[in-house]
Amino acid sequence: MASHALPRSMSRERRTSLVLMIVVTLVGLACAFGPIWMVRAGLLASILGAAASVWFAFREISRLEVLHRSELKTARDAAARAANAHHVESMNLIETFTTRSKAHAEQLAGLRAELSARKTELSSLRGNLVSARAESDRRGSRITELQAELAQRTAELATLEQQLADLAPAEAEVVTLPRRTAAHTVMNGSVPTAAELWSDGNHPTVVDLTQLKLNFPDHQLKEA
Structure with a gap:
């Protein structure tokens, strides 16, 4: 104005x-x-x-x-x-x-710390993964070894069964022990005497001796 x-x-x-x-x-x-x-x-x-x-x-x-x-x-x-x-x-x-x-710097520092923690965690997970893979490989190798050993044992068992089947006679007869004294002698690991086997006066025949040889091991006959 x-x-x-x-x-x-x-x-x-x-x-x-x-x-x-x-x-x-x-x-x-x-x-x-x-x-x-x-x-x-x-x-x-x-x-x-x-x-x-x-x-x-x-x-x-x-x-x-x-x-x-x-x-x-x-x-x-x-x-x-x-x-x-x-x-x-x-x-x-x-x-x-x-x-x-300042807020962005703090946020950036937090993100960097989180990134560092994630890197450490990732490194630990990688180490655990390597350890787990090594343990898995070791167990796989052990399982393979056990499977091979099982197959070997199975083959050996089949071979033994085949050998037992081949060694078993077609018509094997069990020689009964006439008295308990002969059974006791056999249980003690010895070969019963003729008196213990045929104490009733029945003397053995050639067939009886053949059956006796088949039913007792060779080392027991040698010791007898």
Whole structure:
């Protein structure tokens, strides 16, 4: 509002000064063609008009300076307020960016720690996998060895069964021991005597001796 009022007042002063100069000029011209006292009066009026015009001019200049200083002060205040606002905004932005940077750094540190833990866990899992594979291979080898041994034992058993089947007589007869004394002798690992076998007076025949040889091992017969 002051910036609009001052130009209007300065226009009024400028118009007053212009009118005064015109009037003084006309009075001076009119007095120039008259007697000497009119010339002197016209000169005095011209001097007074010039002084008044100078005073109005200096007043206008003073007001212009005041207006200029006021505008400069207003501009400086506006610039200071803008600079302060810009500084506050910049500090807020810097603080926001700093907070976000710290948050991102903490998040990155957490992710790095988690990644390191996952790498350690992965390394442990790989070690466990290698150990499990080695144990599996060892057990597989052991199972293969046991299967081979089982097959070998099965083949040996089949061979022994075949040998027993080949050694068994087609019609084997069991020689009964006539008395308990002969059975007791056999249980003690000895060959019964003829008196123990045939104590009833029945003497052995060639067939009986052949059956006896078949039913007792060779080493027992040799010892007998």
